[in-house]
Amino acid sequence: MDYLSHNVSENLKKIRKAKGMSLDQVSEQTGVSKSMLAQIERGTANPSLGVLGKITSGLRIEFQRLIDPPRMDYTRII
Numbered sequence: 248m249d250y251l252s253h254n255v256s257e258n259l260k261k262i263r264k265a266k267g268m269s270l271d272q273v274s275e276q277t278g279v280s281k282s283m284l285a286q287i288e289r290g291t292a293n294p295s296l297g298v299l300g301k302i303t304s305g306l307r308i309e310f311q312r313l314i315d316p317p318r319m320d321y322t323r324i325i
Contacts, residue, residue, distance in 0.1 A: 250316075255299070256290040257317040262308060263288075277305030 263273055270288075274281040279301050286292035294302075303310045 251314060252290055252293060254316055255294065255313050256288055258313050259302065260288045261317065262306060262312065273306070277301045
């Protein structure tokens with residue numbers, strides 16, 4: 248998996264979970280099949296720009312949020 252696919256995979260998963268959405272809900276909202284979304288999240292699919300556009304439009308996010316390096320989640324352990 249190349250770095251861009253990795254970024255999209257990790258970011259899509261984080262965004263979906265942050266919105267509290269299931270793959271079914273994201274599929275319904277974006278028009279992208281559940282199986283394609285699952286493959287993207289696993290990093291086994293190489294989505295076209297059209298598919299990425301559907302995802303960003305459906306989730307109302309900027310394209311950059313999908314392709315930027317994933318932000319690290321820092322938690323403080325006490």
